[in-house]
Every structure is written in structure tokens, then in C-alpha cells.
Amino acid sequence: MSSTDIAVPASDLVAAPSPIRRVFAAVGVQNISLLIAIAVLVVIIGTQNPLFFGLNNIRVIGTAIAVTGLLAVVQTVVIIMGALDISVGSIAGLTSVTSAMIFTVAGPALGVVGAVAIGIICGLLNGCIIVxxxxxxxxxxxxxxxxxxxxxxxxxxxxxQGYTGANPFFVFLARGTLLGIPTLIVVLIVAAILAHVVLRYTSIGRNIYAVGGNDIASRLAGININRYILGVYMVTGAVAAIAGILITARTGSGQPVSGSEGLELESITAAALGGAALKGGKGTIMGTILAVILLGILTNGMTLLDVNAFWQNVAKGALLVIAVIIQQLRSKERRIGLPA
Structure with missing residues (x-):
């Protein structure tokens, strides 16, 4: 038999995916949509106000999204697990106050440790109530x-409460840089990378996806769901405390409410807009970060264009509704109130 007579499996005759398809597969359709939305928004705002492209304004956007981004990252993990944490903004406000109050009597180190400890306790309380x-x-x-x-x-x-504006540590957090990158952004980048690695490359991350995807099957597979709920909420509380410390650094004092008002809505909006399914089992940190950037650009752009501040909340609420509607349509599940 000649070499030309050798049968070739049908699977080998299928054309290899094009480079464009491979890029789409790697980045994800949801993330491609966010990148396009960001590009369109940048063009619209930039053409209306050239100051948008200024280095100082870009820095303002980056530092402004740091706190929201931290909360959105951990909110994504909670949502992937099939749950939700509406208290992250309040935890950030509580720990902002306590970090400043402890700082005034014991210094910045104990202020940070005390705030994180309180955040963990708050997260544990949430987990215990649920479990x-x-x-x-x-x-x-x-x-x-x-x-x-x-x-x-x-x-x-x-x-x-307190005044941290003259303390070198808090000043470094608020206005310092590492390798030319603002410290606030570095904190967000580190948190996002850690969350991405845990979710994608560890058994803990796989189990979190499994619990959110099907809790009954996860329990039958031997996953201790209660332990994961407690652990995830404790980590969420700790990260919310770090966000509270950043609020203290940015404002120069502990803010009980004003510095954290509405952060829970923004974190949920960013997670949902980034592709995290509110029913659980689906979501990525990359998508959430892109959504946070989109929200930051939108907020900054509306400010530059002198849009009434009240419309910003309207826009964020509308984005959350749009994100949920898109998820529902993609899932092809029966919608409430509609025939099957």
C-alpha cells in the first residue's frame, strides 16, 4: 500500500481555528464586548473633552477605581460561589473609622491590623448567619x-474620626508610587492577581466554582460547603477592611458612611457586568476588572462633561439591569412572568 492510500482520520481534516478565533477564545466574548465598550466610551468622552486623555486625569481614574475594584474582586468570588455580599460597603466604612481611631492611640501598624481583624470578624458573622x-x-x-x-x-x-493626612504610611497609600505605579492601583493589581490564581489554578478555586454551579453535587462529592462559605466571607471581610483603610488614606480620616456609600452596588454591578452569573458557578476576575475600568471611565467622563451627579447612580443602576438581562438571555432559562 502506498503512502497516498493511508486513511486520514476525519478529525485531522478539520481546519485549525484561525488566529482571530483563538484570540476570542482566550480573551472571552464577554471581555471582548467590555473592551469594545471601553474603547467607544473613551472615544466619545475624549472627543467632547480633551482633558480626559491627560496623564493627571488617567491617574485620577486609576486611583478612584482602586477601592471599588477591591470590593468587586471579592464580590466576584462570592457570586461565583452562588452567594452575595451586600454588606461590603458597610464593612469598609466601619473599618475605615476603626483604623483611624486605633491609629490615633496606637499608630498605623495596629490601626491596619485592628481594621483587618474587625473585617474578618464581620465576614465570619455573615458566614455564621448564613450557615x-x-x-x-x-x-x-x-x-x-x-x-x-x-x-x-x-x-x-x-x-x-482621626487625622491620617500627615502620617507617612497613609500618605504613601494615598499618593505614593511603586515602580511609577500609584500604590492604590498596586494594591488592586495584587488582589486581582491573587484572586485570579486561586480561582483558576487551585483546587480551592475549582471547588468554589463547583459549589456555585451545583451545591448538591458538590456536597455529594465531599466538598465541605459550610467551610467554604465561612472562608470566603471571612476573606471578603478582610479585603473590605483593606478597602476601608484605603478610604482612610485617601480622605485623611476615618469615614463612617460618606466614603463607602454605594460601594456595594458598584461592586455587584462590576461583577455582573464582568460576566459573573448571579446564580453562581461562572465569572472571571479579568472580566470584573474590565467592568470596573468601564465604570470608572463612565463616572469620570460624566464628571468632566458636567453631567448631574445624580445621573451617575441612574447609569450604574441601568448597567446592572442590562448586565442581568444579558445573562438571563444567554442562559435561555424561562423568564419570570413569561410563558415557558
Missing amino acids: FGRVNPVIATLATLAAFKGIAQLVSDGRA
């Missing part, structure tokens, strides 16, 4: 959102 009280995560964290906000107002008497 042992068998309360829906939305209801549980909605309750603690009010409770933590109230505690922050009680301990601070409803006013900004």
Missing part, C-alpha cells in the same frame, strides 16, 4: 449592611 442560621445570603448581608453601618455611626458619633 448556622440558614438565612439566605441576600437577606443576611442586607441585615448586616444596616447593622455594620449603625455600629460605624455609633463608635464615631456619626463624624469623621
